[in-house]
Amino acid sequence: MKKLINAPEKVLDESLDGFAAAHANLITLGAEHKFVRRKTLKPGKVALVSGGGAGHEPLHAGFVGAGMLDAACPGQIFTSPTPDQIAGAIKEVDSGAGSLVIVKNYEGDVMNFEMAAELADGHVMTVVVDDDVAVEKSTYSTGRRGVAGTLVVEKIVGAAAEEGRTLEALHALAQTVNSRTRSMGVALSSCTVPAAGTPTFKLADDEMEMGVGIHGEPGRRRVKLQSADAIAAELVESIIEDLKPGRGSDCLLFVNGFGGTPLIELYLMVNSAKRILSSHGISVTRFLTGNYVTSLEMAGCSITVTELDNELMKLWDAPVRTAALNWG
Amino acid sequence: MKKLINAPEKVLDESLDGFAAAHANLITLGAEHKFVRRKTLKPGKVALVSGGGAGHEPLHAGFVGAGMLDAACPGQIFTSPTPDQIAGAIKEVDSGAGSLVIVKNYEGDVMNFEMAAELADGHVMTVVVDDDVAVEKSTYSTGRRGVAGTLVVEKIVGAAAEEGRTLEALHALAQTVNSRTRSMGVALSSCTVPAAGTPTFKLADDEMEMGVGIHGEPGRRRVKLQSADAIAAELVESIIEDLKPGRGSDCLLFVNGFGGTPLIELYLMVNSAKRILSSHGISVTRFLTGNYVTSLEMAGCSITVTELDNELMKLWDAPVRTAALNWG
Numbered sequence: 001m002k003k004l005i006n007a008p009e010k011v012l013d014e015s016l017d018g019f020a021a022a023h024a025n026l027i028t029l030g031a032e033h034k035f036v037r038r039k040t041l042k043p044g045k046v047a048l049v050s051g052g053g054a055g056h057e058p059l060h061a062g063f064v065g066a067g068m069l070d071a072a073c074p075g076q077i078f079t080s081p082t083p084d085q086i087a088g089a090i091k092e093v094d095s096g097a098g099s100l101v102i103v104k105n106y107e108g109d110v111m112n113f114e115m116a117a118e119l120a121d122g123h124v125m126t127v128v129v130d131d132d133v134a135v136e137k138s139t140y141s142t143g144r145r146g147v148a149g150t151l152v153v154e155k156i157v158g159a160a161a162e163e164g165r166t167l168e169a170l171h172a173l174a175q176t177v178n179s180r181t182r183s184m185g186v187a188l189s190s191c192t193v194p195a196a197g198t199p200t201f202k203l204a205d206d207e208m209e210m211g212v213g214i215h216g217e218p219g220r221r222r223v224k225l226q227s228a229d230a231i232a233a234e235l236v237e238s239i240i241e242d243l244k245p246g247r248g249s250d251c252l253l254f255v256n257g258f259g260g261t262p263l264i265e266l267y268l269m270v271n272s273a274k275r276i277l278s279s280h281g282i283s284v285t286r287f288l289t290g291n292y293v294t295s296l297e298m299a300g301c302s303i304t305v306t307e308l309d310n311e312l313m314k315l316w317d318a319p320v321r322t323a324a325l326n327w328g
Numbered sequence: 329m330k331k332l333i334n335a336p337e338k339v340l341d342e343s344l345d346g347f348a349a350a351h352a353n354l355i356t357l358g359a360e361h362k363f364v365r366r367k368t369l370k371p372g373k374v375a376l377v378s379g380g381g382a383g384h385e386p387l388h389a390g391f392v393g394a395g396m397l398d399a400a401c402p403g404q405i406f407t408s409p410t411p412d413q414i415a416g417a418i419k420e421v422d423s424g425a426g427s428l429v430i431v432k433n434y435e436g437d438v439m440n441f442e443m444a445a446e447l448a449d450g451h452v453m454t455v456v457v458d459d460d461v462a463v464e465k466s467t468y469s470t471g472r473r474g475v476a477g478t479l480v481v482e483k484i485v486g487a488a489a490e491e492g493r494t495l496e497a498l499h500a501l502a503q504t505v506n507s508r509t510r511s512m513g514v515a516l517s518s519c520t521v522p523a524a525g526t527p528t529f530k531l532a533d534d535e536m537e538m539g540v541g542i543h544g545e546p547g548r549r550r551v552k553l554q555s556a557d558a559i560a561a562e563l564v565e566s567i568i569e570d571l572k573p574g575r576g577s578d579c580l581l582f583v584n585g586f587g588g589t590p591l592i593e594l595y596l597m598v599n600s601a602k603r604i605l606s607s608h609g610i611s612v613t614r615f616l617t618g619n620y621v622t623s624l625e626m627a628g629c630s631i632t633v634t635e636l637d638n639e640l641m642k643l644w645d646a647p648v649r650t651a652a653l654n655w656g
Binding site (some may be wrong): 004140225228245260262284291300 | 330332335340342343344345346347350383386389390405420516518533534555556559587588590592593594597598599600602621622624625627628629654
C-alpha cells in the first residue's frame with residue numbers, strides 16, 4: 001500500500017485537521033472530529049445535514065458552507081458515522097427551523113442516520129438518495145445505491161434552504177431532485193482502504209468493472225476495457241433508459257472522477273457523453289466535471305444526469321461557498 | 329494502459345472539446361484547438377498568456393478567465409506547444425497593452441515561448457518560473473524546473489493585471505512572486521503517456537521518487553516509502569532551506585496532488601506541512617489544496633510555499649473566475 005499517511009487509524013483525524021486549517025473561514029470541526037459544520041449558521045434556516053464514510057472526499061465535508069450543507073459527519077473510511085455522532089451534528093446546527101438529513105442509500109448509513117434522527121429529538125426529516133441505475137440492489141444496499149447524485153441533491157436543496165423554505169418543502173424538493181437524477185459508474189482500477197492494506201478487489205490489466213459502486217463493490221459485470229465512447233454510451237444509455245427524459249429536455253451532466261482518473265480524461269468523457277445525450281434530443285445546459293464523489297484513488301468515473309426545469313436550474317446556479325464548490 | 333480514451337492521438341482534442349463545452353461561459357477555443365482564450369477580453373489590460381504540454385490539467389486552460397490568464401496554449405501530452413501556436417494566442421488576446429508570457433522552466437517550453445514572443449511582433453515580455461528546489465538542473469531543464477508555483481505566479485499576476493498595471497510592472501511582480509515561491513514533489517507511482525502506452529518510469533512497491541518532476545522525470549533520489557510526516561518534513565525543510573523565509577513570515581501553503589492521490593491524503597499533508605512550517609516560526613495564512621498541477625494519474629504530491637506580504641496576499645485573495653479556481 002502506497003499512501004501519504006502516517007498510520008491507518010490516524011488518517012481521518014489528521015486529514016480533517018488539515019481540512020479545518022485550510023478552510024477555517026468556512027467551517028469548524030466538532031469535538032473529537034465528530035462533524036464539520038458551517039462556521040456561521042443562518043438563524044431560521046432549515047439545517048441540512050449529511051455524511052457517511054470517509055474516502056469519498058470532497059463529499060461531504062467539502063460541501064459544507066453557505067448554499068449547501070450545514071454539517072457533515074464523516075465516518076472512518078467507507079464506514080458509516082455513528083448515530084450519536086450524527087445526532088450531535090443535527091443538534092449543533094438546528095437553529096429552530098428543523099433539519100433535513102440527506103443520506104446515500106447504503107444500509108449502514110440509512111440505519112444510523114434514521115436512528116440519529118430519532119435521537120436528535122427535534123423536527124427532523126430524512127431523504128434517501130438512490131440514483132445509481134447500475135444494480136437493483138447491491139452488497140451494501142437494499143434497493144439502488146446512492147452515489148454521485150447526492151451532490152446534486154445537496155446543492156439544489158441547499159440553495160432552496162438558503163431562500164428560507166420550510167422543512168416540508170425542502171423534503172419534497174429533495175425527493176424531486178432524487179427522482180430526476182440518475183448515475184452509473186465504471187472502475188478501471190480498485191482502491192485500497194488503509195486499514196485493510198490491500199486492494200478491495202482485483203481487475204486484470206485489460207478489465208473494467210461496469211456499474212461499480214463507490215466503495216468498489218461489484219456492478220453489473222466485469223468486461224474487457226473499451227473505448228471512452230463505448231463506455232460513455234453504456235453509462236448514458238443506461239441512465240436514459242431509466243430516467244426517460246423527454247426529447248428536448250434540459251439536463252445537468254456531471255462527470256465525476258473516482259479519484260485516480262485525471263481531468264484530461266474526465267473532460268474527454270464530457271465530450272462523449274454530451275454527444276450521446278444530444279443524439280437523444282437532450283440538451284446539456286449545465287456541467288460539472290471533476291473528482292467530487294470519489295473512492296479513494298480508484299480509477300474510473302461516473303456519469304450523473306439530472307433533468308432540469310427552470311426552478312432546478314436557478315437553484316443549481318445559485319451562489320455556493322464551500323471548500324469544493326464555489327460559484328455565483 | 330487503462331484510460332478513458334478513444335485513441336492516443338485524439339485525447340487532447342477531444343478533451344479540449346469537452347472542456348470548451350463545459351465552460352462555454354468562460355472560455356472559447358481557438359481554431360484547430362490551438363489555444364483556449366477568455367470569452368470576453370478586457371480592453372486596455374495587459375494580456376497574460378501561458379501554456380505547455382497537456383497532461384497537467386487543470387493547468388493551464390483551467391486558469392483562463394477573469395483574474396488570471398487571457399490565453400493558454402496546450403501542446404500534446406508533455407510536449408511543448410509550437411511557436412506559431414503560441415504567437416497566434418498572443419496576437420489573439422493582445423488588446424494593445426502588451427502581453428506577459430508565463431513559462432515553466434523546461435527547455436522546450438522556454439525555446440518555443442521565446443520564439444513565439446518574437447513572432448508575435450508586439451510588446452511582449454516573458455517570465456520564466458523555476459520554483460522547484462529538488463534539483464539544480466534536470467533532464468529537460470537548464471536550471472531549476474518550473475512546477476506548481478506557476479499557478480501562484482499566474483494567480484497573483486493575473487489579479488494585478490486586472491487592476492490595470494503596466495506590462496513592465498507585471499513583469500517585475502512576476503519575478504518577485506517567482507523569487508518568493510519554492511516547490512518540491514514526491515511520486516509514489518509513475519504515469520503513462522497515452523502515446524507511449526507504458527509507464528514513464530518504474531517504482532518498486534515500497535519505493536518513492538523524492539523530488540520528482542511533473543513529467544515523472546527523476547528527482548533527488550529513489551528511496552523507501554516513508555510516513556507522510558517524514559515526507560512532508562523533507563519537502564518543507566528543502567523549501568525553507570532555499571527560500572530562507574524569516575521567522576514570523578506569512579506564507580501560502582499549496583499542497584498539490586499529481587492526479588492519482590486522493591484529497592483525504594492531500595489534506596493530511598496540509599496538516600503535516602503546516603505543523604512543520606509553524607515549528608520554523610512561519611504562519612500559514614493562505615491555503616490551496618487539490619490536484620491543480622498534475623502529471624496525468626501519477627500518485628504523489630508537491631508542496632509549494634510562497635512567502636507573502638500584504639500586497640501579495642491581497643492579490644491572492646482578489647476575485648478569480650476560471651474553470652479550476654473561482655473565488656472572491
